[in-house]
Amino acid sequence: MHTRTLGQGLRVSAIGLGAMGMSQSYGPNPGDRDAMIAVLRGAVERGVTFFDTAEVYGPYVNEELVGEALSPLRDQVVIATKFGWRIEDGRPVGLDSRPDRIKRVADASLRRLGIDTIELFYQHRVDPDVPIEDVAGAVGELVQAGKVRHFGLSEAAAATIRRAHAVHPVTAVQSEYSLWTRDPEAEVLPTCGELGIGFVPFSPLGKGFLTGSVTAATRFAPDDVRAGIPRFTEDNRNANQALVGHVTRLAGAKDATPGQIALAWLLAQHPWIVPIPGTRRLERVRENAAATQVPLSADELTDLDHLAARVGVQGDRYNEQHMSLVGR
Numbered sequence: 001m002h003t004r005t006l007g008q009g010l011r012v013s014a015i016g017l018g019a020m021g022m023s024q025s026y027g028p029n030p031g032d033r034d035a036m037i038a039v040l041r042g043a044v045e046r047g048v049t050f051f052d053t054a055e056v057y058g059p060y061v062n063e064e065l066v067g068e069a070l071s072p073l074r075d076q077v078v079i080a081t082k083f084g085w086r087i088e089d090g091r092p093v094g095l096d097s098r099p100d101r102i103k104r105v106a107d108a109s110l111r112r113l114g115i116d117t118i119e120l121f122y123q124h125r126v127d128p129d130v131p132i133e134d135v136a137g138a139v140g141e142l143v144q145a146g147k148v149r150h151f152g153l154s155e156a157a158a159a160t161i162r163r164a165h166a167v168h169p170v171t172a173v174q175s176e177y178s179l180w181t182r183d184p185e186a187e188v189l190p191t192c193g194e195l196g197i198g199f200v201p202f203s204p205l206g207k208g209f210l211t212g213s214v215t216a217a218t219r220f221a222p223d224d225v226r227a228g229i230p231r232f233t234e235d236n237r238n239a240n241q242a243l244v245g246h247v248t249r250l251a252g253a254k255d256a257t258p259g260q261i262a263l264a265w266l267l268a269q270h271p272w273i274v275p276i277p278g279t280r281r282l283e284r285v286r287e288n289a290a291a292t293q294v295p296l297s298a299d300e301l302t303d304l305d306h307l308a309a310r311v312g313v314q315g316d317r318y319n320e321q322h323m324s325l326v327g328r
Helices: 033-045 061-076 099-113 132-144 158-167 188-195 206-211 234-253 258-269 282-293 298-305 307-311
Strands: 003-005 011-013 050-052 078-083 085-088 091-095 118-123 148-154 170-176 198-202
Touching: 033 061, 033 282, 061 078, 061 099, 078 099, 099 118, 099 132, 118 132, 118 170, 132 148, 132 158, 148 158, 158 170, 158 188, 170 188, 188 198, 206 234, 206 258, 234 258, 234 298, 234 307, 258 282, 258 298, 298 307
Parallel strands: 050 078, 078 118, 118 148, 148 170, 170 198
Antiparallel strands: 003 011, 085 091
16 A cells, blocks of 8 residues: 655555444444454555544444554554534534534543544534634644644635644645545645645545446435435436446446546545545455556546536535535
């Protein structure tokens, strides 16, 4: 596995692993905790060193899972987690990035993860009621205390990133980015490049769609997050098949999988981009890691660059409520 450098010199594997789906969001949660621990440990054996979790995943249980799984391998991994949601009765009910809460969340996350320092601590969503300068200052104090090493933002606008970075250096910005979600390209990626901030795409495989495993005929379980996303209605999935069909044909010509093409395209955009595909299966970890070995020519990259605009992408990536929380 190759390594890459995010902001502030944080080196991680070129492909990370998002652990959210091991505890929520994609249909019935895995009943076999030992199996998920085996996937996380197996990922390290295959060169993955960058793991992403959050207090709100579960809530709480995902951090506990990641902490238990990676405890024997602590000196080999970088763990990122997140703050910023108010959680009541086991579910998120709004945003809360007040400095005192950030510090309480850090202490609780450290306990659940069983670690002394959080390598990368993201604000999960920008809280409009708390100045980003106050957020950056609070994380800076945690860095000074040795509880956090690096500061990150998730789904933040370029202007917010600049304001935060002026108070405490931002190491990474995490947002959805893939062949069919290109929003960061206009302002966020240029800002990251200018300021020396790494970029971490989540859902780099389009929540499974870009792998070809989701079709118009797919039926989602009621607890699958995709059941409530406009882009995943049956009509929109049918319309968006043209995009994944093109990726699938290219994959066949390259002796690769569609998912590997999607990840290889992301890796080719900038050397400071580190995707974090999620999976519950070790064979998918192997497949995703091998994307670092898939070569794409200049012509193939150009073709993929223009694919979404050429064939069109139908449906928003979030419902209206969640769309209101991004790009602040």
